[in-house]
Amino acid sequence: xxSVLRLLISLAIAHLTFSCSTHTEYRRxxxxxxxxxxxxxxSAPEGLPAPADEDSIITxxxxxLQDIDFxxxxxxxxxxxxxxxxxxxxVPDRYFLELYEMSRKLWxxxxxxxxxxxxxxxxxxxxxxxxxxxxxSIRNDARTASIVDSLKTFVGMDLICLENGRLIKxxxxxxxxxxxxxxxxxxxxxxxxxDSLGVxxxxxxxxxxxxxxxxxxxxxxxxxxxxxxxxxxxxxGENIQKIVYLTDCGITTSGNYRxxxxxxxxxxxxxxxPVTGYPVQQDLLSATVIxxxxxxxxxLSDAYATYCMxxxxxxxxxxxxxxxxxxxxxIYDGGxxxxx
Numbered sequence: 001x002x003s004v005l006r007l008l009i010s011l012a013i014a015h016l017t018f019s020c021s022t023h024t025e026y027r028r029x030x031x032x033x034x035x036x037x038x039x040x041x042x043s044a045p046e047g048l049p050a051p052a053d054e055d056s057i058i059t060x061x062x063x064x065l066q067d068i069d070f071x072x073x074x075x076x077x078x079x080x081x082x083x084x085x086x087x088x089x090x091v092p093d094r095y096f097l098e099l100y101e102m103s104r105k106l107w108x109x110x111x112x113x114x115x116x117x118x119x120x121x122x123x124x125x126x127x128x129x130x131x132x133x134x135x136x137s138i139r140n141d142a143r144t145a146s147i148v149d150s151l152k153t154f155v156g157m158d159l160i161c162l163e164n165g166r167l168i169k170x171x172x173x174x175x176x177x178x179x180x181x182x183x184x185x186x187x188x189x190x191x192x193x194x195d196s197l198g199v200x201x202x203x204x205x206x207x208x209x210x211x212x213x214x215x216x217x218x219x220x221x222x223x224x225x226x227x228x229x230x231x232x233x234x235x236x237g238e239n240i241q242k243i244v245y246l247t248d249c250g251i252t253t254s255g256n257y258r259x260x261x262x263x264x265x266x267x268x269x270x271x272x273x274p275v276t277g278y279p280v281q282q283d284l285l286s287a288t289v290i291x292x293x294x295x296x297x298x299x300l301s302d303a304y305a306t307y308c309m310x311x312x313x314x315x316x317x318x319x320x321x322x323x324x325x326x327x328x329x330x331i332y333d334g335g336x337x338x339x340x
Contacts, residue, residue: 026201026217029058034183034207035075042194042202043214057197064193068186071095072178073118084167085119086177092167092270099178099185100160106181106303107157114170114307117159118274119177120151124177125272125279136257148164148277183207183303184252190297200324204298204309211250211298221245228332229285231254244340246290254305255286255331271309283333284313289320289339290327313337 029040040061044054071093073079083090093101096133099337101117124147154173161168178185187204193210194202203222212222226241244251256271273278287308291301308316313332320328320339332339 004015012111027054027063031062035252036183036207038159038204038206038208040190040202040204041216041218042199045198045240052127055197056193060193061190064180064190065186067093068095068182068189072099072182072185074177074179080151081176081178087169091165095185095189096167097162099299100162100176100186101183101301103176103178103181104157104160106307107287108255110307112156113273113275113310114180114303115155115157115274116176116178116180117174118155118156118272120173121148121177121272121274121277122177122179123157123175124148124151127272128327152277155277162163170245180254180306182292182300184209184250185296185299187211187250187298191298198335209250209252209298209302213248214247215247221247224251226253226288227255227286227327243330244290248294248297249290249292251288251290251300252298252301252305253286253288253310254302256280256284256309271306273310280310280312282312283318284309284330285333286331287316288331292325 001124026041026043029038029042031038042057068075071081072081072095074081074085076082080090080092080096084092086095099116103114106114109114143283154171159170159174160176161170183206186206187209188211190204190206191202191213195213201216203210203212203216210224212224217220222245224244224246225244226244228239228241254271272278273280287305289301289308291297291304291307293300308319308330309329311319313330316328316330317337317339320326320330328337328339330339
């Protein structure tokens with residue numbers, strides 16, 4: 001996550017821009033959060049006693065994002081998560097506890113294939129909180145299997161328990177990494193705030209995870225583009241493959257085309273199977289999951305998209321098809337599985 005100062009500056013710039021166009025019904029807030037950008041489009045509440053004027057909404061969104069930053073960000077060295085990972089005694093706040101409890105249920109549901117306790121494995125393969133450059137020689141020598149097996153001994157949500165409001169490690173080496181669910185969860189938390197202010201129509205996007213409600217400024221469902229999985233593409237919307245029209249749901253695309261590196265001609269992508277301990281090697285390039293859960297739809301779509309990338313296209317399609325609350329769009333090397 002970027003610094004709070006930079007976030008506040010961005011929000012201030014956004015305020016100056018929007019205050020010149022308050023005659024419009026729909027407004028926009030944007031800035032930096034969780035290592036990337038966020039965008040919020042919303043219809044201004046009308047006739048409500050809540051502090052829902054534009055200045056208040058910007059201030060409240062800023063505070064909510066800061067609260068989340070200092071709770072569950074692994075990039076913020078002073079966050080509760082970072083302190084807990086270092087072994088410090090700290091009391092988790094409501095965000096940390098809710099995300100832990102959601103992640104524990106998802107771990108059970110997915111037989112360990114979605115596992116936020118896989119932080120040590122994510123670090124080892126270069127997709128966690130450590131620099132990838134220092135790991136190259138280790139990943140490519142004969143010790144790799146031994147190291148992975150060693151790391152797996154302190155990976156697993158069963159190594160953490162909740163006692164008297166604190167999360168207790170059964171092994172001091174256990175670490176959490178919420179990256180596969182945090183941005184979707186952040187969208188949901190911001191959506192909660194907008195709901196409480198009486199906002200009836202909005203789209204919240206954090207790091208390209210999205211939750212939407214109601215209709216857009218044209219009175220229609222929100223139009224959202226699904227990017228084609230072009231290796232190295234870092235700009236959302238640069239290579240749109242399909243447009244979907246949505247409301248009252250969360251949507252996330254997980255793929256192996258933005259976060260990867262190549263060593264000695266071999267591609268290592270960020271989808272790690274926490275059961276085997278290795279990056280997945282298959283032809284599924286991206287998984288888009290839409291979740292109709294009205295409370296935590298973006299967090300669940302975020303987590304399930306990651307899960308689908310580990311499953312592979314056939315099992316991912318079976319999983320999505322088995323759930324009435326989910327829809328999906330799977331792009332693989334050579335085709336598409338459309339479950340929309």
